[in-house]
Amino acid sequence: xxxxxxxxxxxxxxxxxxxGLGALIYRWLPRATSSATEPPPLPPAPVxxxxxxWGASPPNHTAINEYGIASSPLETNWYVYRDDLKQVxxxxxxxxxxxxxASDETMKSIQDLHMRRNGWADIGYHxxxxxxxxxxxxxxxxxxxxxxxxxxTGTIGVVVMGNFETDQPLExxxxxxxxxxxxxxxxxxxxxxxxxxxFNSETVCPGRNLSAxxxxxxxAAGLQRGISGHVPPR
Ligand SMILES: [Zn+2]
Numbered sequence: 167x168x169x170x171x172x173x174x175x176x177x178x179x180x181x182x183x184x185x186g187l188g189a190l191i192y193r194w195l196p197r198a199t200s201s202a203t204e205p206p207p208l209p210p211a212p213v214x215x216x217x218x219x220w221g222a223s224p225p226n227h228t229a230i231n232e233y234g235i236a237s238s239p240l241e242t243n244w245y246v247y248r249d250d251l252k253q254v255x256x257x258x259x260x261x262x263x264x265x266x267x268a269s270d271e272t273m274k275s276i277q278d279l280h281m282r283r284n285g286w287a288d289i290g291y292h293x294x295x296x297x298x299x300x301x302x303x304x305x306x307x308x309x310x311x312x313x314x315x316x317x318x319t320g321t322i323g324v325v326v327m328g329n330f331e332t333d334q335p336l337e338x339x340x341x342x343x344x345x346x347x348x349x350x351x352x353x354x355x356x357x358x359x360x361x362x363x364x365f366n367s368e369t370v371c372p373g374r375n376l377s378a379x380x381x382x383x384x385x386a387a388g389l390q391r392g393i394s395g396h397v398p399p400r
Contacts, residue, residue: 231285239399262372299338314365330373358395359384
């Protein structure tokens with residue numbers, strides 16, 4: 167039994183029969199144990215640089231390709247999930263930014279591209295990882311991403327900066343990606359990990375040199391590979 171529910175029972179009994187009775191019965195309630203039926207503890211939460219710190223622009227709800235607040239969970243338009251995100255999310259999609267590691271790319275430059283060139287309301291990805299392995303907050307996790315056409319509902323988008331058709335992912339990036347995926351998988355109770363190109367076959371994203379690591383990233387996080395975890399909008 168969770169400590170929280172023991173406390174809740176204590177409060178309920180105390181309210182009904184007074185503190186003394188509550189304390190007496192509380193002593194007889196089973197204590198929290200680390201039995202095999204309880205979920206394993208969460209992996210350490212990664213340090214995530216918030217939007218404010220990288221100077222994110224606010225979402226633009228008049229953007230031409232993703233505008234307004236969608237009232238139904240279609241695969242288009244900005245949509246804020248109302249359900250528990252553990253029920254909503256099933257897959258983490260891995261991307262590369264397709265700009266060479268040698269470029270001076272930032273979360274802000276990606277956001278500008280997505281908002282100005284793509285006409286989206288905000289940066290499409292939920293998280294970004296730069297060349298130093300620093301993890302950034304992207305689109306609000308409560309909002310559906312714009313990263314895998316036709317499959318955005320229930321998919322968390324993570325971009326690793328670089329062009330991994332030519333670049334090799336850096337050690338710091340792989341370490342950060344694994345930590346991020348481990349945490350997302352456990353926190354949102356995900357089932358699958360997929361590279362962008364597995365959803366949309368016309369793209370090579372996240373590049374062959376990063377794709378080569380995805381099996382081991384998924385395995386270490388306890389996730390299956392592929393897109394079969396996707397659930398279409400209801
Ligand atoms: Zn991609």
